[in-house]
Amino acid sequence: MSKELEHNFVTELESNQNIVHKVCTLYTNDRDAHNDLFQEITIQLWKAYPKFRGDAKFSTWMYRVALNTAITLYRKSKKRVKTLHDDTIFFKIKADEYDPTEEEQLTLMYKAVKQLNDIDKALVFLFLEDKNYSEISETLGISEVNARVKMNRIKNKLRTILNP
Amino acid sequence: MMDELELLKKDWQKQDVVHPKLSYNDIHGMLWKKSFSIVKWIFLISLIELIVPHFIYLFPSVWQGDGNVLYKNLGLANPLLVLSVIYYVVVLYFIFQFYQRYKEISVLDNARSLMAKIIRTRKTVKNYIFFSLTMFLMMFMAVVFYIYINDDFINTLELSGKDISEISKEKLENIKFLSMLIVAAAGVAMTLLIGFIYFLLYGLLLKRLNRNYQELKRLEV
Structure with missing residues (x-):
């Protein structure tokens, strides 16, 4: 068994x-x-x-x-x-066709995501894995509304990292 | 930004293992490896905290040597016995509570609740440490107190065979006061030192967990 x-x-x-x-x-x-x-x-x-x-x-x-x-x-x-x-x-960046601008953009994005704190990374990870907000909130133990608010803040954070 | 994150998402879904793919045997080999999770560390450290102070009783000098005789001569043997019994009852209570909390920890919980439970378990350990340190300090203070109320304290020390009557009364008082001071200072210093080591240890161990927990909690306010 x-x-x-x-x-x-x-x-x-x-x-x-x-x-x-x-x-x-x-x-x-x-x-x-x-x-x-x-x-x-x-x-x-x-x-x-x-x-x-x-x-x-x-x-x-x-x-x-x-x-x-x-x-x-x-x-x-x-x-x-x-x-x-x-x-x-x-x-590994896997752009469909070789597109230098897109590839560069992706590299920067991945670098920016790695700079986030542990909790933010978890949210981004679940978002990238195509989980909906109800699943995200259940996994982390926060409310759905807060998960959305947090996700918006993370987007702002990433924007700041990318365009300092 | 939104577009970029969507772009990332598209790319992410296509991500394959960047790492060398592990085989069936690689994974199988990992199943019985030792876990080094925080929970395991808390458990191990708690076990050490519980056991180490009791090694002291393994030294023959403590139970048949001068220490015991000194306590007896000071009239401390009975109060110490009562104190020991109380001590062990409380320790058993802490072990029971720790076990209950420890059992509640499940990796299948959501992140916030898992963190809260680990922190609760650690709080039990923290209370135990406060209790132990208080008892530790009280032992020292009890000795100080008994030196204070026992006039023939000097006799119990058997000062290198010297005739007590040869020493002036003033000098004896001085020796008595000095002994009290030394015991008290040693007690406070050792308590602070042990306390400092404990909290440094836990502080380092749980730094990341606390930070992540605060982050999740801040969201819910």
């Missing part, structure tokens, strides 16, 4: 690992930290897995655990030196 549980879990996580990687890339700055956070999220997911009833999609359930781990439970295991080149793993 537990072997089967283990197998199901690993299979599900393997095919949905992209979500966890995105969270890790958003919240960490180098490869070691990325791996470290990925592992912690995996452990937390696995510990909570017996409570996963399958009434929600595995991926939906993952968002909450992954974000909770990143903004609340995770603590860097050793002090990491912040280097100037902190974009060793960065988002």
Whole structure:
């Protein structure tokens, strides 16, 4: 039974690992930290897995655990030196056709998002993952109205970062 | 701006793993690794706080050596026993409360409630530390008090075989006062030091969590 549980879990996580990687890339700055956070999220997911009833999609359930781990439970295991080149793993820009202006714009946007605080990043992450405000508010434990207000503030913040 | 964020969203949805994709075995290997979550740290530190003070009783000198005799001679043995019993009853209460709070913590909660529960659990630990430090300080103060009311305190110290009668009364008073002062100062200094270390430790451990919690809470006001 537990072997089967283990197998199901690993299979599900393997095919949905992209979500966890995105969270890790958003919240960490180098490869070691990325791996470290990925592992912690995996452990937390696995510990909570017996409570996963399958009434929600595995991926939906993952968002909450992954974000909770990143903004609340995770603590860097050793002090990491912040280097100037902190974009060793960065988002790969995938513009449909090669468009230098668009690519540059996207690079700047990703950089700006990485400068946000932990909570703002969580909101942006859920927004980018196409979650609606009701899901965002449920995941973070704030009201829907406040989630909207916050999202607008974040847009302003990003604007300030991009056009100082 | 709106357009840019929408552009980002479009690009984001197409994002693949930038990181080397992990295999079934990679992930499987992670399942049984040790977690280093904040909750785990709080649990471990609490355990150490609970156990370490009791190592002191493992040193033979404490239970059969001079310390005990001194307490007995000072007439402190009984009050200390009563104090110990009260102490352990309260400690048991704290362990029970800590366990209850600890159980409530679930990664499946929403972020705000998860943070609130961790902070509540930490508060239990904080109260326990306040209590322990108060008891610690009280032990010292009890010794000071008993030195004060015991006239033959000097005799109990068995001052290097010297005949007490040879020492002038004034000098004896001075020694007594000095002893009280030293015990009191040591008590205050050690309490402050231990307290400082505890709060520094927790402050560092929960700095990020507190900041994130404040951020979420500020939204709801």
